[in-house]
Amino acid sequence: MSAMLLNKEKWPEFVGKLTGKNVWAPQSDGTEMRFAPVGENEKVVLDYNNTRVPPKGALFPQTETMFKFEIGSDKVEEPPLDQEVVVLGLRPCDARAMTIVDKLFKWDIDDPYFVKRQEKTTLVGLACNEPGLNCFCTSVGGGPAATEGLDVIMADLGENYFVEALTDKGKALLDETRDLLEDADDDAQKQKEKLSGEAEDKIKRSVETEGVPEGLPGLWDDPLWPRVSASCLGCGTCTYLCPTCHCFDIQDETEGIDARRCRMWDSCMFSEYTLHTSGHNPRPTRKERTRNRINHKYSYYVDKFDVIACVGCGRCTNLCPVNIDIIEILRQVKEAL
Amino acid sequence: MDLELLRKTGAEVAARDDVKYLLGWKQGTYGYRVAPAFVENAAGAAELIFSPLCTANLATYLTLVEQLPVPRGEEPDTRKVALMVKGCDSRAVTQLLVEKGIERDEVVVIGCPCPGVVDPALLAEKYPETEEPAEMKWDGEDFLLIRNGEETKISRDELLAEKCRLCRYPNPVVSDEMLGEPVETWAPGEDKGVEEVEAKDVDSRLEYWMDQFDKCVRCYSCRNVCPLCYCQDCILDRLNPTWVNRSVNFSENTAFNIARAFHLAGRCIECGECERVCPANIPLGKINRKLARDVRDKYGFEPGVDPEAEPFQASYKPDDPEDFIL
Ligand code: SF4
Ligand code: SF4
Numbered sequence: 266m267s268a269m270l271l272n273k274e275k276w277p278e279f280v281g282k283l284t285g286k287n288v289w290a291p292q293s294d295g296t297e298m299r300f301a302p303v304g305e306n307e308k309v310v311l312d313y314n315n316t317r318v319p320p321k322g323a324l325f326p327q328t329e330t331m332f333k334f335e336i337g338s339d340k341v342e343e344p345p346l347d348q349e350v351v352v353l354g355l356r357p358c359d360a361r362a363m364t365i366v367d368k369l370f371k372w373d374i375d376d377p378y379f380v381k382r383q384e385k386t387t388l389v390g391l392a393c394n395e396p397g398l399n400c401f402c403t404s405v406g407g408g409p410a411a412t413e414g415l416d417v418i419m420a421d422l423g424e425n426y427f428v429e430a431l432t433d434k435g436k437a438l439l440d441e442t443r444d445l446l447e448d449a450d451d452d453a454q455k456q457k458e459k460l461s462g463e464a465e466d467k468i469k470r471s472v473e474t475e476g477v478p479e480g481l482p483g484l485w486d487d488p489l490w491p492r493v494s495a496s497c498l499g500c501g502t503c504t505y506l507c508p509t510c511h512c513f514d515i516q517d518e519t520e521g522i523d524a525r526r527c528r529m530w531d532s533c534m535f536s537e538y539t540l541h542t543s544g545h546n547p548r549p550t551r552k553e554r555t556r557n558r559i560n561h562k563y564s565y566y567v568d569k570f571d572v573i574a575c576v577g578c579g580r581c582t583n584l585c586p587v588n589i590d591i592i593e594i595l596r597q598v599k600e601a602l
Numbered sequence: 603m604d605l606e607l608l609r610k611t612g613a614e615v616a617a618r619d620d621v622k623y624l625l626g627w628k629q630g631t632y633g634y635r636v637a638p639a640f641v642e643n644a645a646g647a648a649e650l651i652f653s654p655l656c657t658a659n660l661a662t663y664l665t666l667v668e669q670l671p672v673p674r675g676e677e678p679d680t681r682k683v684a685l686m687v688k689g690c691d692s693r694a695v696t697q698l699l700v701e702k703g704i705e706r707d708e709v710v711v712i713g714c715p716c717p718g719v720v721d722p723a724l725l726a727e728k729y730p731e732t733e734e735p736a737e738m739k740w741d742g743e744d745f746l747l748i749r750n751g752e753e754t755k756i757s758r759d760e761l762l763a764e765k766c767r768l769c770r771y772p773n774p775v776v777s778d779e780m781l782g783e784p785v786e787t788w789a790p791g792e793d794k795g796v797e798e799v800e801a802k803d804v805d806s807r808l809e810y811w812m813d814q815f816d817k818c819v820r821c822y823s824c825r826n827v828c829p830l831c832y833c834q835d836c837i838l839d840r841l842n843p844t845w846v847n848r849s850v851n852f853s854e855n856t857a858f859n860i861a862r863a864f865h866l867a868g869r870c871i872e873c874g875e876c877e878r879v880c881p882a883n884i885p886l887g888k889i890n891r892k893l894a895r896d897v898r899d900k901y902g903f904e905p906g907v908d909p910e911a912e913p914f915q916a917s918y919k920p921d922d923p924e925d926f927i928l
């Protein structure tokens with residue numbers, strides 16, 4: 266589909282045209298960037314590295330009310346999930362992550378919540394010109410200008426954004442905003458390619474994955490696991506903030522006779538995650554939990570869905586309070602193979 | 603800090619037959635990161651460091667490490683855990699002793715007199731982190747940043763962590779061995795962060811905290827990193843009864859944050875770890891310090907300074923004037 270240009274001065278107007286839909290975009294609260302619904306006065310910030318909390322919540326919210334009910338009655342009410350959503354300015358890794366969790370949510374049955382949200386959601390990505398310190402997307406099948414999972418890709422060319430529709434949904438969105446866009450010429454196309462090449466060169470850290478998915482199970486009792494997990498706090502940071510982590514718990518919550526069934530993010534790094542009612546825990550310490558996290562991403566998922574469940578966004582490494590570094594763990598895995 | 607002395611002492615302690623491992627700090631995998639080190643033998647002590655980047659409070663591992671049941675016919679490992687502590691960290695050890703979370707003969711405490719550490723977020727903001735591991739040193743009144751072979755002198759005021767600015771105990775209050783001479787203490791100064799929030803009227807204060815708690819992702823990093831959050835059965839994990847719902851929203855997040863803060867009133871030793879690790883950037887220190895100040899002003903109690911003290915939340919005085927209780 267044809268490439269266009271959006272002058273940066275027209276950006277607020279572009280965002281304005283999308284009102285009526287629920288627009289999610291990166292915004293700053295003064296200390297950090299996060300994806301939040303765009304209201305009247307909020308300013309969308311596109312000059313950012315990445316948000317700490319990934320935009321996976323657009324399709325898989327941290328708390329999803331599945332249905333509401335009243336105790337003692339058989340009336341059940343399901344939230345409609347019919348709101349159209351546009352996620353603006355998400356990074357290529359986070360979009361690619363959505364194609365990875367997609368496989369899980371459409372595996373044996375189609376998960377209705379995920380599928381309904383996905384149908385109504387248009388993903389407008391923004392290529393990275395300045396990758397972050399721990400970005401290693403290029404090692405795991407992505408890249409700073411990758412388009413997988415996106416409906417529209419944008420790139421910052423300085424004065425203009427390069428804008429290109431990649432799917433019918435993306436085309437529909439650009440049709441709505443057509444009067445703000447101009448056709449991109451060859452120069453713009455070349456500039457975009459040059460920038461993405463430069464961005465790739467700026468990526469400093471990398472992992473080698475060859476042989477890892479097949480080799481990991483054989484390292485089950487390797488001394489590397491107690492070594493890399495000794496200082497782990499068992500918190501939810503590396504999993505909640507991972508764009509491909511998709512574990513959830515389901516709970517009924519009540520207020521008086523009003524009740525709702527919710528599902529919410531869960532984390533395999535929590536000790537209760539595998540705790541049995543008997544008191545037995547098959548993953549009794551952080552060693553087993555860390556081993557599971559890495560195996561799940563780099564082996565089990567590959568086995569089941571033929572793709573590594575890590576897009577190299579670097580969040581787990583940036584934000585782990587005790588410097589548990591997935592790039593270093595994979596280096597040690599590779600060494601032990 | 604004399605690195606040679608640190609490593610020599612570390613090696614001696616780690617080699618002791620009655621020591622399981624020594625907890626210290628080592629260079630991290632990139633940039634400004636420092637990682638906790640579990641040193642099991644003398645050779646491992648060669649990687650130990652103590653620098654303005656050593657923010658982590660290692661006392662949390664005294665209660666965090668999970669013990670597997672001892673197999674039938676085997677003896678439990680009763681060896682001691684040795685750890686390096688800054689002033690604030692040593693207060694956590696003391697408070698754990700007061701609460702009988704640990705026994706004195708279970709630990710070997712190596713005190714590191716502390717001139718103050720940097721605020722890692724501020725450091726990364728002002729001097730962008732690069733993938734090369736960087737080093738930092740105390741240099742008289744200043745910090746010295748060494749990266750990619752280049753040295754940069756940075757004034758202490760520019761980067762000192764808030765908790766350190768307010769620190770009254772930079773010299774460890776409990777130790778078996780002290781590394782070097784005590785540092786000179788400094789006047790803690792005003793707690794601007796707390797005062798700013800106190801100065802707000804009730805509505806804007808509520809609004810301020812609503813905005814903050816709204817960001818919480820309930821990762822429980824703040825709880826897990828805290829040396830004094832060590833309940834085996836935390837009320838936040840309880841489902842029956844459910845004290846705090848799993849749903850992540852303003853109301854539940856607030857309930858969680860209030861529970862956490864109150865359970866630490868009179869116990870928090872202001873090491874600042876909870877705020878440092880919070881991925882949502884919630885200024886948890888302001889809550890803890892406000893409570894700590896109230897406990898100090900109203901009850902004359904300060905946690906983690908006297909191993910013989912009666913635990914604050916477990917003490918009762920029949921003649922308590924109760925002059926501010928509604
Ligand atoms: S690896 Fe780091 S972020 Fe993950 S659970 Fe452990 S301490 Fe938390
Ligand atoms: S495992 Fe880490 S680097 Fe990989 S996608 Fe998740 S957060 Fe990003």
Ligand code: SF4
Nearest residue numbers: 689690716718766769
């Ligand atoms: S609070 Fe005190 S003891 Fe703790 S790091 Fe700061 S100066 Fe050192």
Ligand code: SF4
Nearest residue numbers: 818819821822824880
């Ligand atoms: S560390 Fe921050 S985000 Fe995580 S539970 Fe605590 S307050 Fe919430």
Ligand code: SF4
Nearest residue numbers: 828870871873874876
């Ligand atoms: S509440 Fe925070 S500052 Fe207080 S002891 Fe725990 S981690 Fe340290």
